[in-house]
Amino acid sequence: MSKSFDVIVIGGGPGGYVAAIRSAQLGFSVACIDAAQNAAGAPALGGTCTNVGCIPSKALLQSSEHFDHAHHHFAEHGINAAGVTMDVPKMLARKDGVVKQNNDGILYLLKKNKITFFHGLASFTGNADGLYQLAVKGKVNEAIAAKHVVIATGSNARVLPGAEFDELNVLSNDGALRVGAVPKKLGVIGSGVIGLEMGSVWRRLGAEVTILEAMPAFLGAADEGIAKEALKAFTKQGLKLEFGVKISEVKNGKKGVSVNYANAKGEAQTLDVDKLIVSIGRVPNTNGLNAAAVGLQLDERGAIVVNDHCQTNLPNVWAVGDVVRGPMLAHKAEEEGVAVAERIAGQHGHVNFNTIPWVIYTSPEIAWVGKTEQQLKADGIAYKAGQFPFLANGRARALGDTTGFVKILADATTDEVLGAHIIGPQASELIAELVMAMEFRASSEDIARICHAHPSLSESTKEAALAVDKRTLNF
């Protein structure tokens, strides 16, 4: 006789554990199953985000930024930090500690919300009498059942054919977060979010980093003005970026990795590196789920097919996060998890895809929400743009970080904010105000009339809003 629940959530990443908590808050009996384990074999809740994604990458970005500041910026403040060195194993141990705190925190949250946790791999075994049956294979094998199933099984790094990950020399995001010593030469394939963030970590620590990108242009999803400014800043820092390349062969040898490729002009090139990160996107993960047992529909990419409400082709089976369409972002997964739990409860949970913020945690940080200038042009929407540089912001000068700007795009007729783009210090925090403005359908004038603290970076947001009406006060 299997244990039965109202809701079973498969996956304990940001999509899954949040769906489980919200379901429990709404009064359901809930189980959450997650297969991830740490080096000691203990549960490692939090998914890609906590174990090999958002959290560890931000820990390493912070450590490497401190090191970079000590080397290049402390002297400006009169601080003599000559002879500062980097203890990479200690940095990695700190990162592992941060990950563990988050793993344990999520386990605590499941307990607090009276969610039954199963540590193991879940697969469908069938459905009968309105209940879906699942097998959990772990240290203990279980058979469980529920009326509703929420699938949040996430994604895995895409493999470049011929460059399979060994996590020693050819690294996915997982290996890239565990490099035990600073490589002299680091190659990165793909100049997307992981390539830029992980490339920045190891460049700051002293590696010579070359990024090879297939597309002819940089950061295609970002606003073109932002991408241009970012390329300028990263190149100045010493990141080498090549665009329009075609990789022909990756040789993983004893002494390192050789990448043969054609450059944008079609000329044959070789890049020899000690380590190679391959970050060319991620693929939805339905491994082990046994989708066929219940007839769960997948698309040609292997993603679970869902409608706008995260409903699959099966009644009462839902899917959220990286395993379905849409941006592969932790906060998108969380929003979908909440929306699904509320829909199961008969409420009207909804995710507004137009106000999901994007953040790239490089230095300068890059953040945006809504439409880019190129999208507005392509859609034939008349708009006004207002831009304000951090160079003219007192707080940015005091911080010693004046790269970049805030740009606000507003409808030419109604003045409604249609998009906002930031490159510069604390862009990840500054974007929140603009996400809220868009959620409340604010106009640029609404933002311009709000009192912002002085001196603060957020004054640049107010000034960018004033710039939409060509009336900045400080530029």
Ligand code: FAD
């Ligand atoms: P996941 O987090 O992948 O969780 C899925 C979980 O399900 C895993 O624990 C897995 O073990 C488990 N699982 C899978 N199949 C089964 C099964 N059959 N049975 C039981 N358990 C199963 N996003 C951001 O928003 N901000 C960032 O800064 C950011 N940084 C990132 C940095 C890196 C290096 C990477 C790789 C990703 C980053 N992301 C970031 C993306 C973010 O990690 C994902 O969008 C997010 O984790 C997706 O959440 P999820 O719940 O859909 O899936």
Ligand code: NAI
């Ligand atoms: P990505 O989609 O951001 O970038 C992949 C890049 O690789 C693209 O520029 C693509 O053109 C390029 N590429 C693809 N095939 C190639 C090839 N054969 N040769 C050379 N270049 C090639 O994917 P990435 O960086 O792997 O990250 C995966 C996802 O993880 C992101 O899209 C994002 O959703 C998430 N993530 C989010 C972060 C954040 O929110 N700060 C941080 C890191 C990851």
